[in-house]
Amino acid sequence: MAELVIDDLVVTFGHRQRAFNAVDGVSLTVPHGTIVGLVGESGSGKSTVARTVAGLQRATSGRITLDGDDLLHTRGVDRRHRAQGVQMIFQDPYSSLNPRMTVGETIEEALTTHRDLNAKQRAASVRELLELVRLKPAVAGQYPSQISGGMRQRVAIARCLAVRPRLIVADEITSALDASVQGAVLNLIRDLQRELELSMIFITHNLAAVRYIADTTAVMSRGRVVEYGDAEEIVANPRHPYTQALVSAIPRIENAGTDHLLRLADEDGLR
Amino acid sequence: MTPSTSVSGSRRGGYRWLGFLLRRTGRMLVAMWVIITVAFLVLRMAGGDPVRSALGATADESVVQARREMLGLNDPLIVQYFDYLAGLFRGDLGVSIITGRSVTELVSHRLPATLELAGIAFLVVLLVAVPVGLGIAIITQGNGRRGVETVFTGVTAFIAAIPEYLLGVVLVIVFAITLHAFPVAGRTGPASYLLPVIALSVSAAASISRIARIEALQTLKDDYVRTARSKRLPAWMVYFRHALPNMLTATLTIGGTLLGAMIAGSVLVEQVFNWPGLGMAFVGAITTKDYGIVQGLALVYAAIILVVNLLVDLVLSLLDRRTSLLETS
Amino acid sequence: MTTRRSALSRQPMAIIAVCMLGVLVLLAVFAPVVWGDKAVAADPDSIALPLSAEHLLGTDKLGRDILLRTLVATRLSLVMAIAATLIGACIGLLLGAMPAVFGARAQRWFASVVSTWLAFPVLLVAMLTVVLLGPGATTAVVALALTMTPSFARLAQTLSSRVGGSEFLAAARMLGVSRRRQFTRYVLPNIAEPVIVNVTTSIGGGLLALSSLSFLGVGVQPPDFDWGRLLSEGFGEVYNSPVAAIGPGVTVVFAGLAFSMLGESLAAHLRNREHGKALSPRRLGPAPVAERPAETPSATATDCAETIVPLLEVDGLSVSFPGPDGWIRPVQDVSFRIAPGEIVGVVGESGSGKSVTMMSVAQLAPAGAAVTARRLRFDGEDLTGLTPAAAGKVLGTRVGVVFQDSLTALNPALRVGTQLAEIPRVHGAVGRRQAHEMAVRALDDVQIPDAAHRAQQFPHEFSGGMRQRALIAMSQIGSPSLIIADEPTTALDVTVQRRVLALLRRECAESGAAAIVVSHDVAVLAELCQRVLVMYAGRVVEDVDIALLATPERLAHPYTRALTASLPDLDTDRTTPLVTIPGEPPDLSRPITGCAFAARCAFATELCRTETPVPVPHRHGGRVACWHPQDAIAPDTTPGREEVGA
Numbered sequence A: 001m002a003e004l005v006i007d008d009l010v011v012t013f014g015h016r017q018r019a020f021n022a023v024d025g026v027s028l029t030v031p032h033g034t035i036v037g038l039v040g041e042s043g044s045g046k047s048t049v050a051r052t053v054a055g056l057q058r059a060t061s062g063r064i065t066l067d068g069d070d071l072l073h074t075r076g077v078d079r080r081h082r083a084q085g086v087q088m089i090f091q092d093p094y095s096s097l098n099p100r101m102t103v104g105e106t107i108e109e110a111l112t113t114h115r116d117l118n119a120k121q122r123a124a125s126v127r128e129l130l131e132l133v134r135l136k137p138a139v140a141g142q143y144p145s146q147i148s149g150g151m152r153q154r155v156a157i158a159r160c161l162a163v164r165p166r167l168i169v170a171d172e173i174t175s176a177l178d179a180s181v182q183g184a185v186l187n188l189i190r191d192l193q194r195e196l197e198l199s200m201i202f203i204t205h206n207l208a209a210v211r212y213i214a215d216t217t218a219v220m221s222r223g224r225v226v227e228y229g230d231a232e233e234i235v236a237n238p239r240h241p242y243t244q245a246l247v248s249a250i251p252r253i254e255n256a257g258t259d260h261l262l263r264l265a266d267e268d269g270l271r
Numbered sequence B: 001m002t003p004s005t006s007v008s009g010s011r012r013g014g015y016r017w018l019g020f021l022l023r024r025t026g027r028m029l030v031a032m033w034v035i036i037t038v039a040f041l042v043l044r045m046a047g048g049d050p051v052r053s054a055l056g057a058t059a060d061e062s063v064v065q066a067r068r069e070m071l072g073l074n075d076p077l078i079v080q081y082f083d084y085l086a087g088l089f090r091g092d093l094g095v096s097i098i099t100g101r102s103v104t105e106l107v108s109h110r111l112p113a114t115l116e117l118a119g120i121a122f123l124v125v126l127l128v129a130v131p132v133g134l135g136i137a138i139i140t141q142g143n144g145r146r147g148v149e150t151v152f153t154g155v156t157a158f159i160a161a162i163p164e165y166l167l168g169v170v171l172v173i174v175f176a177i178t179l180h181a182f183p184v185a186g187r188t189g190p191a192s193y194l195l196p197v198i199a200l201s202v203s204a205a206a207s208i209s210r211i212a213r214i215e216a217l218q219t220l221k222d223d224y225v226r227t228a229r230s231k232r233l234p235a236w237m238v239y240f241r242h243a244l245p246n247m248l249t250a251t252l253t254i255g256g257t258l259l260g261a262m263i264a265g266s267v268l269v270e271q272v273f274n275w276p277g278l279g280m281a282f283v284g285a286i287t288t289k290d291y292g293i294v295q296g297l298a299l300v301y302a303a304i305i306l307v308v309n310l311l312v313d314l315v316l317s318l319l320d321r322r323t324s325l326l327e328t329s
Numbered sequence C: 001m002t003t004r005r006s007a008l009s010r011q012p013m014a015i016i017a018v019c020m021l022g023v024l025v026l027l028a029v030f031a032p033v034v035w036g037d038k039a040v041a042a043d044p045d046s047i048a049l050p051l052s053a054e055h056l057l058g059t060d061k062l063g064r065d066i067l068l069r070t071l072v073a074t075r076l077s078l079v080m081a082i083a084a085t086l087i088g089a090c091i092g093l094l095l096g097a098m099p100a101v102f103g104a105r106a107q108r109w110f111a112s113v114v115s116t117w118l119a120f121p122v123l124l125v126a127m128l129t130v131v132l133l134g135p136g137a138t139t140a141v142v143a144l145a146l147t148m149t150p151s152f153a154r155l156a157q158t159l160s161s162r163v164g165g166s167e168f169l170a171a172a173r174m175l176g177v178s179r180r181r182q183f184t185r186y187v188l189p190n191i192a193e194p195v196i197v198n199v200t201t202s203i204g205g206g207l208l209a210l211s212s213l214s215f216l217g218v219g220v221q222p223p224d225f226d227w228g229r230l231l232s233e234g235f236g237e238v239y240n241s242p243v244a245a246i247g248p249g250v251t252v253v254f255a256g257l258a259f260s261m262l263g264e265s266l267a268a269h270l271r272n273r274e275h276g277k278a279l280s281p282r283r284l285g286p287a288p289v290a291e292r293p294a295e296t297p298s299a300t301a302t303d304c305a306e307t308i309v310p311l312l313e314v315d316g317l318s319v320s321f322p323g324p325d326g327w328i329r330p331v332q333d334v335s336f337r338i339a340p341g342e343i344v345g346v347v348g349e350s351g352s353g354k355s356v357t358m359m360s361v362a363q364l365a366p367a368g369a370a371v372t373a374r375r376l377r378f379d380g381e382d383l384t385g386l387t388p389a390a391a392g393k394v395l396g397t398r399v400g401v402v403f404q405d406s407l408t409a410l411n412p413a414l415r416v417g418t419q420l421a422e423i424p425r426v427h428g429a430v431g432r433r434q435a436h437e438m439a440v441r442a443l444d445d446v447q448i449p450d451a452a453h454r455a456q457q458f459p460h461e462f463s464g465g466m467r468q469r470a471l472i473a474m475s476q477i478g479s480p481s482l483i484i485a486d487e488p489t490t491a492l493d494v495t496v497q498r499r500v501l502a503l504l505r506r507e508c509a510e511s512g513a514a515a516i517v518v519s520h521d522v523a524v525l526a527e528l529c530q531r532v533l534v535m536y537a538g539r540v541v542e543d544v545d546i547a548l549l550a551t552p553e554r555l556a557h558p559y560t561r562a563l564t565a566s567l568p569d570l571d572t573d574r575t576t577p578l579v580t581i582p583g584e585p586p587d588l589s590r591p592i593t594g595c596a597f598a599a600r601c602a603f604a605t606e607l608c609r610t611e612t613p614v615p616v617p618h619r620h621g622g623r624v625a626c627w628h629p630q631d632a633i634a635p636d637t638t639p640g641r642e643e644v645g646a
């Protein structure tokens, strides 16, 4: 596994008067075998960082390197080699799988693009990967429309692992899932990370999830990283006012049965 | 969030609309120029000598030469082109090769008849098809009344498959020849409008009402219709105030080329009912190979259709305040 | 799922269309062979005869039988229409799909060319082409293909840009799948079906357009003839023999109809395969109602004290939707009461029936839903058995609703102020100006800055949080005694969510209104509510005081316990795996016997799998629908376990 270094990344959308920096000078390091969490509210630029790292979005300026390999200027680099650098898992498992390919074909696609395997080896690898993400081998014959959201997200994870990438970018991979399934996917990511020593950027708007899963956390606001530190520490003792606002806004079960909200309403000046 | 951003926000909306207007107008002008050039070239390139083929093989060579001279066909192509453009700016649409008469004059005589026919038919289509589509959608929403749905789809599919001219022929046979109920041909008074308008509008109305029904079904499922119901507004308010405008924009966006299609359809209907409009002249000119008239009339038709499309787009963009339309074009 | 009755062969329209096409194909193949000579041979003995047994449609000026000519013309008419459509489709697809490869700017430029091209009506372009190339069958085909090209290009453009922007294609690109394979395995299969439908329908349209050209005399030229040509010849003689024109006309309509029907049944087939077409009302049978064993006590008793007259009383509410395999039952036998001024939460995973329940209570169930209830009372008035419209009239503005997605819940075509003001206009019978003032005041009350100006704006000019507050203002303006809020904060960021929740809480506190708040987030409800209903697979499984959520060990239902334990919060132990609920929620389109949670429940017994538990009063003060409540781990107090053990 590898080390990712993002240095002063800027991504601009729109032209001239309407131009704005969705990512505005972000620097971030993902050390070998660790999970770096990226939190922030919608529109803060998290996904744009993810897409740029994954090569799906052009950077305006800055540098991104993986073990010293330049990820922004990949012209002439073999596409297979590039693919083994960074792989991304998307938020919506409904649209990230080709509806016209079975689960098995989807995973095979990832396998055969990178290795020459005969039919038997392919079937074995597919089975192995499905097992890895805790799915039954029978799922291989099904189409995405025939399986649930949680299972689809597991398939997407298996497809990503099939390439054996050096870095995985997971963008809000649990937010489209039901509450009772989210925990299972988080557990899976954690187990896999330990087993396979994955390096990962884990993007979410859910501070509790990122605290649970990440080693270090970066908080983004308006295209900038406003706070960076140990995942647990950043929630326990937020220093930046924005992080403090985020943490204090999280609803808590402990407040059950109190008039907490009415007090907040008074603070807000609501009559 | 703050008042100041909101004000600048709506002002930016105004600019965007202006930009949209300018872009659309620009695109229309470009299209017009393309058509003018094509029409110009068609006249010069259509196989052989257009004057000779229009006047016939028996025409005297000196007559042909004189007509060529008069049309400026002996000048270099580029000179002809600029002469032609200059003429257009003066409102000169050229002359008939055969009679030498001004096309502008022809248009000024015949345009009103065509516009009346197409315009009335267009209104009839909208006034019939949109309410019918909405009404049927209201009746058939949910899972009930499969029968109504089947009958409606079947009948409209059948009607939409009848071309305008065929309906015209049938109308002529039934009402004019068999029943002697209406004037057979020509534009002779209010009664003479009835059959041509019906011929032109019925099949368009059928297909638009199908589109309208599908759009209305979609609209009735939209969240804001449920919101309107949650306010316990009277049914007519839910349907006409909340559903209709949104359904109308969707219908017009899809059926947007309708008016253009009706103008084209008028060419056929004029033929059937001997209607003294542009279409009769146009078809006549094509069959007699009078490319002078063809060229001029094609330009007029193109201009009408482009302007109409522009107007429809502008109306739509005013109806649909969301940014989608402004952004995507 | 795959062997639905959507199979094309079982659609009557498809069968009819295929039969019609079969007739046409037979004619096209054999008619010219059999009658070809007779159809063109002039017969001076039978010129312009009217219809007779020998000549069913009469004869033309040269004495040729019009019926035979019509049948023989099938070949040319069909071949021309099909050729033109295919040429147009191929060029269009190529032009439409190619710019996707060349990037965004090429795509925009091309889109504008195509839409200009599209603006020219079929007939005009065709006629100009005829002028350029001279009339004839080939010209007509070229002309028609030219006019069809842009609409196919537009279709291909829309479809391929949809696929081009999809995440599965992005994933394939990231995997390093080659461009060619991306096109053949990802793009093509996902756009093929709508294109095929469109081509089929277009052949019908092309047939009509070609016949129009021939009718005008600028299409097929003599001695060739197609239907349009025959029609035009017939029309020339319309005073002598009207049928001469009608015959070919009928065939034109017949063929046009055949293609458009086939296209439409293909489209319907694709739609149904995706969504499944609901059974017809006849085959569905009557909607299911809540059946409950007679001996169970009335299940509505809750901690909402018996002495208070409840504001809302729901007993045995069931909602069913027509589905492809019979009724789908998202809500079954739901009962609860709301006291005046009480704030009650409803929690459950997506699909557990929260929204359907609430919308049915508010009389806003979607068209087609079958809503039944043993008892439904609001504020002392009985709504049981009323139609939604009638019940809605009774409710009036006493129930205010806040919807989930504020962008779609507001009408995009109306100003926000207008949408608020129409409530007092209609119900309060106040004047336009006064209603508008009330709307501005309501917006001001929910902290919308510069409310007078904002009232003049359209919903899309508002930010998400502001729209949600406008929706709350709208639910308040009629001074309701019950507010139903369906996921009011789901789409919002946490900081905005907190403001909206505080606002909602404050409004209830000030007006004394009761509220039902739906959410999938237990923590949100914990902050806002006094009591919570937990829903699973369309049933209320637990109804409990909110304070108990903070002490999961006092909760009784295994699902509730698992739900509160499974989500990480800011104190979760990072070194141990999260507690999870194995498996997935059940499929509601199949009947469920026993407890719906049994397949995922660690405490399930045989009883659970055979008997459906109903909510009964429980010692924690609320109600629980479970044979083996887990709050006190004392098996001898749970009758179910004893039974199984015995």
Ligand SMILES: Nc1ncnc2c1ncn2[C@@H]1O[C@H](COP(=O)(O)OP(=O)(O)O)[C@@H](O)[C@H]1O
Residues within 6 Å of the ligand: A013, A014, A022, A040, A041, A042, A043, A044, A045, A046, A047, A048, A049
């Ligand atoms: N392709 C694009 N064109 C224009 N703006 C974009 C594009 N993609 C994202 N944005 C904008 O960039 C900002 C940051 O977006 P994003 O990275 O998606 O944030 P997040 O992941 O935190 O939601 C948003 O304001 C969004 O609207």
Ligand code: SF4
Residues within 6 Å of the ligand: C557, C558, C559, C595, C596, C597, C598, C599, C601, C602, C603, C604, C605, C608, C613, C625, C626, C627, C628, C629
């Ligand atoms: S009834 Fe049985 S299966 Fe259902 S929740 Fe209770 S113990 Fe589990």
Ligand SMILES: [Mg+2]
Residues within 6 Å of the ligand: A042, A043, A046, A047, A172
């Ligand atoms: Mg995002």
